Amino acid sequence: MQRVLKVHPNDNLLVALTDLFKGEIIIYNEEKVTLLDDVKAKHKFLTTDLNLSEEIFMYGVLVGKAQTALKAGNRITTENVKHAANSFEIGDERKTSWDKPDVSKWENVTFNGYYRPDGSVGTGNYWLVIPMVFCENRNLEVLQDALVSPLGYGRKKAYQNQALKLIDLYKTGADAEDILKVDLFTESDGEKSKKLFPNVDGIKFLTHQGGCGGIRQDSETLCALLAGYITHPNVAGATVLSLGCQNAEVNTLQTEIAKRDPNFSKPLYVLDQQQVGKESDLLPLAIKQTFAGLVEANKHTRKPAPLSHITIGLECGGSDGFSGISANPAIGYTSDLLVALGGKVILAEFPELCGVEQNISDRCVTVDEAKRFSSLMKTYAARAEAAGSGFDMNPSPGNIKDGLITDAIKSAGAAKKGGTSPVQAILDYPEKVTKPGLNLLCTPGNDVESTTAEVGSGANVVLFTTGLGTPTGNPIVPVVKIASNTILFNRMSDIMDVNTGTIIDGEETIYQAGERILDYVIKVASGEIEVSAMRNGQDDFIPWKRGVSL
Template sequence: MSRTIASDTFQQSSLRVHVDDNVRVALKDLKPDTEIEDNGRIIRIARPIRRKHKFALQDLAEGDTVVMYGVTVGRATCPIATGEAITTTNTEHSTDNSQPQARRDQWQAPDVSEFEGVTFDGYHRPDGQVGTANYWLVVPLVFCENRNIEVLRQCVADALGDDPYRDYKRMARAMLRGEPVDTTSSDAGQERLFPHVDGVRFLTHTHGCGGTDDDAQALCRLLAGYICHPNVAGATVLSLGCQKSQMDMLSRAIEERDPQGLRPVHYFEQQATHSETDLIRQALTTIFDGLADANRCERAPAPLSKLTIGVECGGSDGFSGLSANPMVGATIDRLVALGGSGILSEFPELCGVEHELLARCRDDQVGERFQQLMEAYQRHADAVGASFSMNPSPGNIRDGLITDAMKSAGAAKKGGDSPIVGVLDYTEPQRQQGLNLLCSPGNDVESTTALVGSGANLVIFTTGLGTPTGNPIAPVLKVASNSELAKRMPDVIDFDAGPIIRGEAQIEELAERMLQLCIDTASGRYRPRAVQLEQLDFIPWKRGVSL
């Protein structure tokens, strides 16, 4: 029988994440009979194992727990031999908790002396907030106004000479005529009329009527979060008039966040206007006047305590929880140590690691709040015949994330190890500096939308498969878990965490580079790929079950 010894000369072949784990992760494809050394023992691979998938380090009987990251991530549904792959046919989701690794009041903050006194250049608002961008916002209170929003978008883009799709339109015209396609950008050297404004953002959505009162209130609170966001100078709001989400509901939600009325907001109701032409004319007037006012605000130094980073993952793979997510978590730990804040969301992707997060809560009150929101979410899912265990997508499973607990253990790494100082319900604004948890679904865009609505003025989004998404008002940085993705989708990815997998860089080293990239982005010195591609996704969460 031929014998293959896995070599770590050029790349690690497999990895045990935690000392208590009973599985290892294949970092590259492993052939049958490959022998892996694990703590002095030789493990022979039984059948082919694709990279990113896990294999057993000991014989597991039916009912035995599968442990990764030191926590339970599944249960064997049949005997699994040593060296055999962990799959959906032999393992199911389980949340039987092991003892938490974390302990309250025992966090060791990382050394951040290199960043002491470092600032970012942001937009200082009258209420004390600091933005990483400067936008005028145009929003509809109901989907009936989406068409008028689109009319305004096209009119403003044409007036400013700022059509984000002009190069694609030029490409399409050339293709139709059979002419050579010029792929160079056509905006080189274009003068900006408002150099201190990043643009006008137009939101559209499918909400505002036909739902419950709670749905309407949630939409208004979310829109208020965007209108009062530090990256927004002011807003123009369009209402039809008869919809469920009324203007007075939105104005009250805005007043809760901006009691002094410091943010300029202009309201227009179509059913109270003489004509559509009048509506468009009046709305355009407020937009152009707002741009002129916003342009008076220029970037100025601000402490890192004014930076709030929301963390998100989408299109995750088997490497996400080994490279990109822990690296982002280490970045958040550094920001928190410097007085800044992080927000970790996606409650369905925290299922199975609740005990770890509870052990990190600053006090019992914060822990009880987390338990209440998590249990309420789970009850709602159960009531409609759903479960958090339905969360992993086919792409996740194909890449080795076969149970929700396995996915959750890796996803939670984005939050680092710092104490949890607050737990927010959906649309609730972040008020405590430090790491906060936010109740949101696992849907990438719904969750990113929620992070920004609660105050994140920058978002880090990790992906292993590649996810082209962004946000209308907050810059989104994309982090690849593997270098193959970074090379395959360079127009989408901003940062490559792949060197961690290859053993060429440490998490701490890349975390410092990531924090510097965040500072450069917050200062306007770096323009993320999602911003360049105009990936402006906005989807409110209708508080049903969205896993």
């Protein structure tokens, strides 16, 4: 196994692929470095001496500056390096040429999906129950209790059953020592129930904390996001509960639905609690209408569809020092393959594009799109700084512990998810993706907020890379969890789907992994594979609140 890696010829860093120790002599191509520090796997060390404030490069871009004089063989840390990134400007010349990958293998391949009246194709078939305001969350919980398990969408309450076992033991005289020795797991725990509506994948309840308070723009943006979910190809219809007096008005929701689908014809039931009156009238009506909607949704069946109907959202979370050299470039190649097949790709998380803005800007197909990207990035960065933060504070403690020392290092690796194709459109949250090819969507770097946004913009599969492990999922779209390293894949096998640690281990190339992931995506889109997040019921949904509360 190779022990170190230089990502780009112009870098003055080497990445440790395995633990290295002080005093070791590292030879890489024509470079010879004696280590002055222990360097854990995923971390980086210098190949040249640096003076104070001299620049550090990785992925061929500026990622930091020395905070003190450093020697070749020193490990870079938050103590000896500070974040730095190049500025960027918009040029008239567009750099949109790219080497399209050979996709002949997939040209006649289809996936089995759900066709919708607007021509889109879903990878799932769900019914939504949505509150217009947080005041209705409790009613949603009552409906969830009433509908999910009786209709066969619940799972056996594994952990509740385990607690009941302990209660029985305690009642028979067991003490704390006895309790700790008990093996609670049984093979039947967590099994699915039998569904009444076999063609409906689930009823999903999108509770949230918005809709009123804050500023009007927050509620208007929430309505746009909810409209994105209602019109989503994975959704057959929806039940909407409104209190009646909130900022997030039903007519605003209906306007946003019409923007996304002018001929909207899915079943949509809207109930206004203040108009209906008593809970004892509201909830039975909601149950009856939702049940009727499920009867209609169950009439949909999967049919073959071209791969151009797949829209992939690209996400990373719990990243490590291997994410940018294994999982992210692997799905970047998957992205290029899908773009070449006529599909759509969404790259988000704008704070994690810090330092690669010039490359992204140059790849925009028009100057206007490049200008929009620049405006969104600079506005976002200014707001963060005004709040006493900044993109340089993006790496989490977990990121830093596993080798992502500066935001620019993290961002340069994160941007690899977008592959090499031209940027067709720049979208502001929560706009709908309409153009085939690579699209950029302005979202935060927060895993769940960004994944929520990508799905609201139309992603019907999400590829989520991680080096540390995260269970993040989505209520209506399969989130494929891709491990950057084999140790993680094996340690957290219950929440991981795909391993790209094979790249680090020297078992396959980035291109081979990217092709393997596309084949996996096709099976997921066809309903042949249930991803871990879906299997575990990981229904994460957090709208991004961009304004300030009043």
